[in-house]
Amino acid sequence: MQPTSHAFVENAHRALNDAQLHAALGHMKAGFQDKRAATIARMPEFEDLRDQGRAIKNHTLAHLDAYLERFEAKVTETGGRVHWAPTPAEARDAILKICQAAGARTVTKGKSMIAEEIALNEHLAANGIEPIETDLGEYIIQLRGELPSHIIAPAIHLVKEQVAESFYAHHTELDPKRPLDDARALTDEARAMLRQRFLAADVGITGANFLIAETGSTVIVTNEGNGDLTQNLPRIHIVIASIEKVVPTLEDSATILRLLARSATGQEYSAYTTFSTGPKRPGDLDGPDEFHVVILDNGRSALLGTPAQETLRCIRCGACMNHCPIYASVGGHAYGWVIPGPIGAAINPGLIGLEEAGHLPNASTFCGRCESVCPMRIPLPSIMRHWRERQHERKLSPGTVRAGLGLWAWAARRPRLYRFGTRLAAALLGRLGRRRGRLKRLPLAGGWTDWRDLPAPEGRTFQQHWAARRSGAGR
Amino acid sequence: MVSGPGSMSGTSSSEARDAPRIGLFVTCLVDFFRPSVGFAAVRLLEQAGCAVEVPAAQTCCGQPAYNSGDRADSKAIARDVIAAFEGFDYVVAPSGSCAGMLSHHYPELFADEPEWERRARDLARRSFELVAFLVDVRGMQAVADAAYAGRVTYHDGCSGLRELKVKRQPRALLSSVAGLELTELPGAEVCCGFGGTFCVKYPEISNRMVEEKAADIVGTGADTLLAGDLGCLLNMAGKLKRQGAPVRVRHVAEVLAGMTDTPAIGDTPEP
Numbered sequence: 022m023q024p025t026s027h028a029f030v031e032n033a034h035r036a037l038n039d040a041q042l043h044a045a046l047g048h049m050k051a052g053f054q055d056k057r058a059a060t061i062a063r064m065p066e067f068e069d070l071r072d073q074g075r076a077i078k079n080h081t082l083a084h085l086d087a088y089l090e091r092f093e094a095k096v097t098e099t100g101g102r103v104h105w106a107p108t109p110a111e112a113r114d115a116i117l118k119i120c121q122a123a124g125a126r127t128v129t130k131g132k133s134m135i136a137e138e139i140a141l142n143e144h145l146a147a148n149g150i151e152p153i154e155t156d157l158g159e160y161i162i163q164l165r166g167e168l169p170s171h172i173i174a175p176a177i178h179l180v181k182e183q184v185a186e187s188f189y190a191h192h193t194e195l196d197p198k199r200p201l202d203d204a205r206a207l208t209d210e211a212r213a214m215l216r217q218r219f220l221a222a223d224v225g226i227t228g229a230n231f232l233i234a235e236t237g238s239t240v241i242v243t244n245e246g247n248g249d250l251t252q253n254l255p256r257i258h259i260v261i262a263s264i265e266k267v268v269p270t271l272e273d274s275a276t277i278l279r280l281l282a283r284s285a286t287g288q289e290y291s292a293y294t295t296f297s298t299g300p301k302r303p304g305d306l307d308g309p310d311e312f313h314v315v316i317l318d319n320g321r322s323a324l325l326g327t328p329a330q331e332t333l334r335c336i337r338c339g340a341c342m343n344h345c346p347i348y349a350s351v352g353g354h355a356y357g358w359v360i361p362g363p364i365g366a367a368i369n370p371g372l373i374g375l376e377e378a379g380h381l382p383n384a385s386t387f388c389g390r391c392e393s394v395c396p397m398r399i400p401l402p403s404i405m406r407h408w409r410e411r412q413h414e415r416k417l418s419p420g421t422v423r424a425g426l427g428l429w430a431w432a433a434r435r436p437r438l439y440r441f442g443t444r445l446a447a448a449l450l451g452r453l454g455r456r457r458g459r460l461k462r463l464p465l466a467g468g469w470t471d472w473r474d475l476p477a478p479e480g481r482t483f484q485q486h487w488a489a490r491r492s493g494a495g496r
Numbered sequence: 497m498v499s500g501p502g503s504m505s506g507t508s509s510s511e512a513r514d515a516p517r518i519g520l521f522v523t524c525l526v527d528f529f530r531p532s533v534g535f536a537a538v539r540l541l542e543q544a545g546c547a548v549e550v551p552a553a554q555t556c557c558g559q560p561a562y563n564s565g566d567r568a569d570s571k572a573i574a575r576d577v578i579a580a581f582e583g584f585d586y587v588v589a590p591s592g593s594c595a596g597m598l599s600h601h602y603p604e605l606f607a608d609e610p611e612w613e614r615r616a617r618d619l620a621r622r623s624f625e626l627v628a629f630l631v632d633v634r635g636m637q638a639v640a641d642a643a644y645a646g647r648v649t650y651h652d653g654c655s656g657l658r659e660l661k662v663k664r665q666p667r668a669l670l671s672s673v674a675g676l677e678l679t680e681l682p683g684a685e686v687c688c689g690f691g692g693t694f695c696v697k698y699p700e701i702s703n704r705m706v707e708e709k710a711a712d713i714v715g716t717g718a719d720t721l722l723a724g725d726l727g728c729l730l731n732m733a734g735k736l737k738r739q740g741a742p743v744r745v746r747h748v749a750e751v752l753a754g755m756t757d758t759p760a761i762g763d764t765p766e767p
Contacts, residue, residue: 030698037700346687350704384698386691386705387563388654403604409565418565422697426561430569433524433555434576440552443528459737459762468696472703473734476529476762483522483531487550 022140022168024373026357029380036351045180046349053343056287057394064283074280075398077273078265078334082325088234088267089316095237099299101312109139112317116141116226116259119313120150123257125223131241131248132156133228134172134337135261135317137359138372141226152226153218155247157211164191170353172360173285173339178352181207215247225251225309229262230281230336232314235270238298239314242281242291249295258297258309263317265333277336280396285338320372328407332368334397341391341401347384356381363391367404375408379417382408443482451480515547519584521577521598521623523591524556525726526747530761533726536753537590537626543753544634546586553580557589557597563692567605571612574602578615586633587623590749591725592656593692598623600659625656626749627724631665638672642754645675649718650748651709651732652684653725666724666748673751679716683709690731706735714741720760722748733762 025032036042061067081088093103106112112135120128128145130136130152142152142163154163158176162169164187169175176184185201188210201207227248231240239260241248252258268274282288301308324330342348342362353361358369358378366381382405391401412418432439454460454477463470518541526533534550541548558573577598581587589595599620606613630636648670656662670678689695689705696702709732713721721736721743723729733745744760759765 030700033698033701037704346689346705346708347701350701384694384701386654386687386689386694386702388687388691389658390654390685390687393658406563406565409563410567411565413565413567422564423566426564426566427569430558430561430566430573433558433561433573436553436555436576439555443524447528456764458759458764459734461738466696468699469734472699472738473706473731474737474762476730476733476737478529479531479758481531483527483534484550484552486531486535488552 022137022359024358024369024377026369026373026378026381027376029355029357029384032355032357033351033384036355041180041183042178042352045178046352049177049343049349053286053339057284057340057343058287060283060287060289067280067283070276070280071396071398074277074336074396075334077268077276078397081268081273082265082330082333085264085267085322085325088269089264091234092232092237092267095234096299096312096314097237099237099312100302101237101299101314104313104315106315106317107319109317109319112139112261112315112319113141113144115313115315116261117144117148117150119257119259119311120145120224121148123223123311125150125257127151127153127218127222128224128226129153129155129219129222129251129255130159131225131227131243131251132159132175133226133261134169134359135228135263136226137169138263138319139261139317141261153215153222155215155219155251156243157208157245157247160211160215161187164188168354169359170361171339171342172337172362178354219250219254222251222255224257224259225253225255226259226261227252229260229266229314231274231277232262232267232316233269233271233274233296234267236298238271238296240274240278240294240296242278242294244286244288244292246293249293252295252297252309253307256309257311258300258313260297260312260314261317262314263319264321265335281336281338284340284394284396324368324371327371329367329371329404331399332364332371332404334399335364335368336397337364338396340394340396344390344394346388346390347386363401363405364399367399367401367408370408370411375412375415375417379408379412382406383412440482440484444485447478447482448480451478453477455480515545516585517583518546518548519581519587520548520550521554521557521581521587521589521594522550523589523594523726525730526590529730530726530747532755532758533590533747533749536747536749536755537588539753539755540626540630540749541588543640544630544636546634549584551580557594559593559597560693562597562601562605571605574605574616575612578602578612578619581619581622582615584622586629587619588626588629589623590626590747591727592625592653592660592662593725593727595623595625596655596659625660625662625724627666627669627752628656628660628662631668636669639669639752639754642752643674643676644720644751644754644756646720646744647677647679647718648720648722648751649679649681649713649716650684651681651688651713651721651723651728653723653728654687656724657685662724666722666752669752670722670748676751679718681712681716681718681721683712688728688732690727692727695731702731703735706731710735710739710741713743718743720744720746720751722746722751724748729761733760737762
């Protein structure tokens, strides 16, 4: 997809003035934070499990080539095929070729952020193949022509009235007077509409939460069962995943699965956890005739050996964005690319470039709540700071900001001069704000005073008072 | 041995000799906006049996540069701070954010310079946030003589909370302040939207965050908001005052030291 991360400030402005979005995002605390906290409170070994998860991923990333090759060998052994895709274009083409060879007209899709990353739907549609999203949230936003705003809850930016509007507008074959005022009615309708599409699809495309090197299996977790229908009913199953999804063993995936749902939705396990290994074997009752795994790099391997490598531990649980006050203020679309929230701010500069994504690692207070909930202990603020340092080095930050900062730092290294300057400024501002105790407006400080008052300084600096006290001349 | 807080009223010469030497890291915001917080810190440290000094060579911990990606200037400022505070038994700051910078980020900054890394680690080991220092290091269990008639709520500054685990210490001491009633703030652990330069780089987002924070504060019915970081306090007070909310805002040290005769942050002075 075409990123709009460079327009983050404008995107955020629009989002902040969207009352429906504000209402929708208001559900995040009860929906995600409280549930996660309750589940984890019941699991005394959670912190140890986080250490284990981190160790598994660190080990895998240190031997990524070996595990990916082992995965490919196992997939081949079980009758499937791996397609390596260094770039989105190569991934799209590999998938299109498989679909075309099968004479596919419709393709069902389970939720996949990698499919979003490579803009797969547009590519299939442009080539005469209809992609049908089967995850409820993805189905809704596909009808609305929108992009996901969250990695596990793609339609979290919507309230149910907006969903009902879209269903009335698109399901024109149904009674226009039918009631659609609760979540149940909406879900039932989507389910009924999708059932035919599942049965008619020629190809099913899913993402993967894990690729298991030991067995050549791919794993998905869902709560709707749509993934299973997507991958079991059509003749062909294509898995699209990025390189960092590989883990060495089944045991490793089981360890990380214990972290995943708890961190994501506060469930102990999601409703469905499905392991797929190769196509249907002789004697199997079901399963696809063909099993393909398309593995995307798209800049990830270039992050290996850099501080941003740690972002490759991410298991896409969404906990960081569920707990991020910035995300809660502006929603996912403002970030302007596939992965929003703190993990997006940490990884997107590596995938789409710092010129495009420069705002994202800056739009953080470094409050650290993301890191504190990340099941993989990714040091998200440190990685955002890493990108800020690269921006500073490459002079990508605004010249005025760099000049102001440089001047301030120069003064901060000269304590006598600094004390002199702060004394003057404190006296001036203290005088301006003496009557009210605060300033409503201050030249060059509109970033502050447009939104809140500036409490006035007391008038003399601490160093002034202290020097006076030391010399016995006052306080 | 140093005198404990139980015998802190005495200032006999032997106690003064044994008192740990504290270098007070005033912080640039306290120095500039609210010196009374610095004096509250001095009083609390003295009550805890410490001898307090304030090195004149300090300005700022360097976070504005560090968080703006300016590593060279951050290191230059950090070297000055390390040098200025060498030789003190402890370095104490009335701020979780600045104390976190000294104790967590300085050693990271010098990961590629072994000699400075050693000095940074030595400073880090000696550096503490004020209230955590009083409780965890000096064993203070109750304030000396502070009283505060009011219903108070408390915001946990992010760096203090998550980097330094400052959470129970201010509550423990506040519970000993005569007349003070503490009401917990819903979302006390959620950032107020200050974030240093963030609040002026992304003011509209910062505003939304502090609006939500102000609503939570007003919702508690408390008449006073306390926190341990002046950055957060200026932001929250600025928003509450702009809204005309009848909430007084103070640094927790002012209340613990019983120094609440100055106007609260952003409040109009008594005529």
